[in-house]
């Protein structure tokens with residue numbers, strides 16, 4: 001590996017069916033990296049797109065050697081596309097991760113770089129104002145606050161994956177063995193010096209969001225179950241509480257029986273209790289299941305992603 005060939009900073013862009021945004025994305029990135037004072041290249045990760053994205057990536061890589069294409073063998077999902085990029089990217093100083101839909105302005109690279117050079121290891125962008133739909137905004141707000149309340153350590157509120165990581169943070173990330181990647185949580189877990197950078201998140205430039213409600217809920221679940229013990233602790237507390245309640249109820253009944261002998265005949269209360277506590281049990285089983293599922297994934301030990309092809313990689317080594 002020729003060390004002098006390795007760039008200072010890489011930009012990493014996961015792309016899934018982004019042909020509509022592609023040309024303007026490349027244009028803006030090019031304009032940005034033409035101007036910067038450090039050496040820079042760009043990793044375009046194709047996450048198994050079924051539109052023209054992969055083809056467009058190959059084309060730009062042919063024209064401009066600063067672009068490196070990483071084509072995954074199928075669609076693994078955003079978090080895994082980012083992991084794939086981080087695993088191959090060997091920039092010396094830092095790596096900036098942006099969305100391909102221009103919601104994260106690539107122009108901020110210089111600001112991020114300055115903060116990196118001031119000794120910060122993670123510069124994570126925090127959204128000042130969201131431009132998503134009202135319902136989505138409310139959900140995000142509630143979710144981030146819930147996550148903050150219950151997670152084992154601090155995951156910054158309103159920060160997404162848009163960030164710059166120092167080399168040692170990327171190395172640490174690549175060493176993390178977990179299979180269920182929740183990037184912003186793992187990033188926060190790594191530690192070192194982390195700093196927020198406020199910005200206004202733009203609307204998606206073109207095309208549709210690739211995060212359906214289902215995917216968003218899955219991501220939210222990861223944030224809760226991978227980064228907190230709260231749900232499982234909650235079961236224990238619930239269990240203790242229901243035992244206490246039944247004890248009090250039993251003593252009260254005993255007392256009425258002995259002193260007043262007016263305990264009513266009938267089973268409404270019994271049925272109610274059965275329903276209530278089967279509910280509690282089902283819920284508890286579900287929560288335990290979440291953890292078991294994660295253990296299962298971990299012991300399965302599959303790779304997180306499979307790379308089909310890397311274009312222009314020889315420019316680096």
Ligand code: UDP
Nearest residue numbers: 014015016047077078081099100209210211
């Ligand atoms: N993305 C990806 N694989 C997926 C889904 C999304 O690589 O399975 C990419 C997508 O192309 C975009 C980024 O991840 O560059 C963020 O996705 P999107 O903008 O759809 O998410 P949102 O901003 O709506 O949360």
Ligand code: MG
Nearest residue numbers: 099101103204
């Ligand atoms: Mg987006």
